Amino acid sequence: MTVIAVLNHRQLAMLRAVAGGRAEITCSCEPDLYVDGLPCCDQGSARELVQTGLLRAAPPGASGRRVTAALTDLGRAALH
Template identity: 45%
Template sequence: MPGAETSTLSRRDQAVLRAVAEGRCELGTGWAPLLLVDGLVCTDFAAGRRLVAAGLVHAPDPARPLGPARLTAAGRAALAG
């Protein structure tokens, strides 16, 4: 999914990317990135891992237990396109 366009993303993934772009998400470290939206754990437990693996969201900083989620250039392009 690297370089994925919005049309190839599920509506859920598009919504999560918009929430990340709006600064509403945090990622926690662990065996899989834990995604929080508006302070609550995302019910799609695989969303954080999927978007990080696709190169759309930066991987969480392993030195921080919880930090802001940030779009990559590919994530910004996917939302724009």
């Protein structure tokens, strides 16, 4: 697992949206993030946040299914 050294403003906003319960994520090896029901404008950053262990799908789901996004412990720490 790689950790992002510095998060940009957009990545922090994504993490805040997840923390606020406003985000969903698709169950996939290349997950897509949705905020307030709309696709995130920077899916590359969203995928990087998942791959570096900052956010995840809250409940497991079938491939392609959209589920609630959740912060990991590392993601919560990044916001503080």
